[in-house]
Amino acid sequence: MTIQWGVLGASSFARDNMAPAIHAAKGANFAALATSSVEKAKGFQTYAPDIAVYTDYDAMLADPKIDAIYIPLPNHLHVPWTIKALEAGKHVLCEKPIALKESDFDDLIAARDKAGLIAAEAFMIPHHAQFGRARELVQSGAIGDLVHIDGTFSYNNAGDLDNIRHDPAKGGGALPDIGVYPIGAARLVSGQEPQSITLANLRYEHGVDVFAQVAADFESCSFSAVVSMRMMNYQQMTFHGTTGVLRLTCPFNANKADVAELILDRKDAPRHVERWPAENHYVRQVENFSAAAEGDAEYPVPLEWSRGTQQMLDMIYAAAK
Structure with missing residues (x-):
């Protein structure tokens, strides 16, 4: 059917x-x-x-x-x-x-x-092979113990004030629009949940957050992220462990902004790179x-999983107050 x-x-x-x-x-x-x-x-x-x-x-x-x-x-x-x-x-x-x-x-x-x-x-993004592979490597110990996760996602729509992302009545703001990505990526790959927000630096224009610098403690690692509607287009995720670093290029707009790559650097080992030049996560x-x-x-990714990302967004807004 x-x-x-x-x-x-x-x-x-x-x-x-x-x-x-x-x-x-x-x-x-x-x-x-x-x-x-x-x-x-x-x-x-x-x-x-x-x-x-x-x-x-x-x-x-x-x-x-x-x-x-x-x-x-x-x-x-x-x-x-x-x-x-x-x-x-x-x-x-x-x-x-x-x-x-x-x-x-x-x-x-x-x-x-x-x-x-x-x-x-x-x-x-959970439907993209890049994230399945990252989850497998991190949770299998390929970078040792996971110590820190870092993410960035930005674009600049300062000249487009009619965009609904600038309308607080319609749920605008950088965190609802793109903050879900580094937060969701951190939860997805680590298998861990945030325990507390340690930094919530939000900058507002026209009633919506246009810049957010966030830090949090997860169950056994730390997390930091910057998302913004006022910075040049950029995106990355990094998972830093005791024996290795795993970096995802173009993790959120795979093969739209750039080719999706997974780059693994480990002590005393050659760099390992995997690429997915044709994967379409929307189709998947x-x-x-x-x-x-x-x-x-x-x-x-059922509603119960998505609820966890919204819960962290709520924690960030509460901490910023």
Whole structure:
């Protein structure tokens, strides 16, 4: 069976990344788009000319031919529309952050369990081989004992003040937008959870955080990260152990900003490099979700896991106050 997908909202990210991934994924078919502007549908129809186009979101949710919904709406709409889609009998993959506070997960998990369907945050990096390999190496002791994790993710949208990331009413800010990545990467690779926030240096403009410098203690290692909407595009993750250092290049926009590489340096050993020049984590995410919707596999990052990242974001905001 092929999962029939509907996209709820014609964002540029959906048009350029996730809808093409649904179109390309095995076991999935991009069948419908709901948008308030028929004009916006044209960008999707260049690669999926046969999609049904709805100008009413609820009408697409009522379509019995649609099995799963992908939601790329502004952050503050994620929880209500995820719940509405579940109540309409659809599996849901919703853009990150799926919620704006940790307590929102109570309603999301309850709606998922009542519906008996799959609902998950569209956090794509766990689906990339780069992260599976990093987790394997770190947790097997390839760098000795893990001592410190460091991450950076930045871009500069200072000249785009109409962007929803600058709107506090819509869940804007650097931490909700990109802070989830170094935090999620640290949790994913280490298998550990944050215990306390030791530094939360946030800088605000227009009511949203545009720069965040964060430090934390995990169970047996420390963590630091910088995320910003006011710095040149850059991304990296480093895992530093007692006998080695593992670095991930382009960990969050793999093969978009640069080639995804894993670089392992160990004492008295030659540098080890692995590369994934063709891996598409968006396609893998859709394939893994579709398999879970079919009942063929467990989804690797359920809501309970995503809740942990939001809990750390809440801890950072609380510490900054």
